[in-house]
Amino acid sequence: MGLMSFIARALLVISRMSHKAGTTLQKNIHLSHIKRTARLHDMSSHPDEDYYAEQYMKFIAPELNKSFPDKNIKIIDLACGQGRLTLPLAKWNSEAGGKITGVDFTVEALDIARENTKNINSTQIEFKQSDALDYLNGVEDSSVDAVICVEALYMIKEHKAIISEIRRVLKSKGLVFLGLRPEIYSIVEALRQRHFDGATLALKQHEGELLGGPVHFSWCSSKDVEDYMTGFTDIKTKAIGLLSDIEGGPRANIARPSNLPPDAQKILMKLETELAGDYPDAGRYMLVIATKKS
Numbered sequence: 232m233g234l235m236s237f238i239a240r241a242l243l244v245i246s247r248m249s250h251k252a253g254t255t256l257q258k259n260i261h262l263s264h265i266k267r268t269a270r271l272h273d274m275s276s277h278p279d280e281d282y283y284a285e286q287y288m289k290f291i292a293p294e295l296n297k298s299f300p301d302k303n304i305k306i307i308d309l310a311c312g313q314g315r316l317t318l319p320l321a322k323w324n325s326e327a328g329g330k331i332t333g334v335d336f337t338v339e340a341l342d343i344a345r346e347n348t349k350n351i352n353s354t355q356i357e358f359k360q361s362d363a364l365d366y367l368n369g370v371e372d373s374s375v376d377a378v379i380c381v382e383a384l385y386m387i388k389e390h391k392a393i394i395s396e397i398r399r400v401l402k403s404k405g406l407v408f409l410g411l412r413p414e415i416y417s418i419v420e421a422l423r424q425r426h427f428d429g430a431t432l433a434l435k436q437h438e439g440e441l442l443g444g445p446v447h448f449s450w451c452s453s454k455d456v457e458d459y460m461t462g463f464t465d466i467k468t469k470a471i472g473l474l475s476d477i478e479g480g481p482r483a484n485i486a487r488p489s490n491l492p493p494d495a496q497k498i499l500m501k502l503e504t505e506l507a508g509d510y511p512d513a514g515r516y517m518l519v520i521a522t523k524k525s
Contacts, residue, residue: 363380
C-alpha cells in the first residue's frame with residue numbers, strides 16, 4: 232500500500248470515528264436536556280397540567296369505551312412521565328381487570344408516578360424504566376389493545392420508528408393516541424424565542440433543531456398525519472389547548488387554566504373541546520386518534 236493511500240484510508244477511518252463520536256455526544260446532550268426538562272416540569276403537580284389531562288381524557292375515554300366496552304384490556308402509556316394520564320387510565324380499566332404499563336426513561340418521574348398511583352386498589356399497574364423504542368422492541372406482535380404517547384414524540388428523533396413499532400404491537404383494531412406538536416405552534420414558539428431561522432425551518436421540513444439548541448424537534452400539520460399513520464384507519468385529529476397555554480407558553484397571556492376561577496375554566500374547557508376537531512392544527516398539541524387496520 233502506498234503512503235498516500237495509507238494516509239487517505241487513515242483519514243477516512245478518523246473521519247468516521249469523529250462523526251460517530253460527535254453523533255453520540257449530540258445524542259447524549261439531547262437526552263440530558265430532555266431528562267432535565269422532565270425533572271423540572273412535573274406534570275402531575277404543575278398547576279395547569281390537570282386541566283390538560285382532563286382534556287385528553289375527554290377525547291380518549293369515549294374512544295376506549297366505544298372500542299372496549301368491557302374495559303378488560305392491556306394499555307401501554309409510553310413516555311408516561313409522572314403518570315399524569317396513567318392514573319386516569321388505570322381508574323378507567325383496573326376494576327374490570329385490565330392492565331396498564333407506564334414506560335419512561337426518567338427514574339425521578341417514575342418514582343413520582345408510583346407514588347401518585349399507590350392509592351389505586353389494583354395490582355394491574357406497573358411502571359418500566361426504558362427508552363420508548365427499546366421497550367416496544369421487546370413487546371410481542373399484536374399483544375396490546377391501546378397505546379398512548381402524548382407530548383413526547385416531538386422530542387424523539389426515532390418518532391417514526393416508534394409509530395411503526397406501535398402498529399406492530401397493537402392487536403387488530405387496536406387504538407393509538409398520539410400527542411404531536413403542530414407546525415403552527417412550533418413556528419410561533421420559535422418566533423417568541425427570536426429563533427427566526429427556526430421558524431423558517433419549520434416551513435421547509437418537519438424536524439430539526441428548531442430552537443437552535445441541542446434538542447431535535449419534530450412537528451407536523453393535520454394534512455401530514457396520514458403519512459405518519461401508515462397501517463391505520465379511522466384517523467381523527469383534535470387540538471389540545473386550542474385557546475390556552477401553560478406559563479411561559481406563547482398563548483399564556485390569552486388564557487392560562489390555573490389562573491381562571493372554576494366557572495371560567497369550565498367555559499374554556501367547553502370551548503376548547505367543542506372546537507378541537509375543527510381546528511386541530513391550532514392547539515398546543517394535536518391529538519391523533521387512529522385504529523390499526525384489520
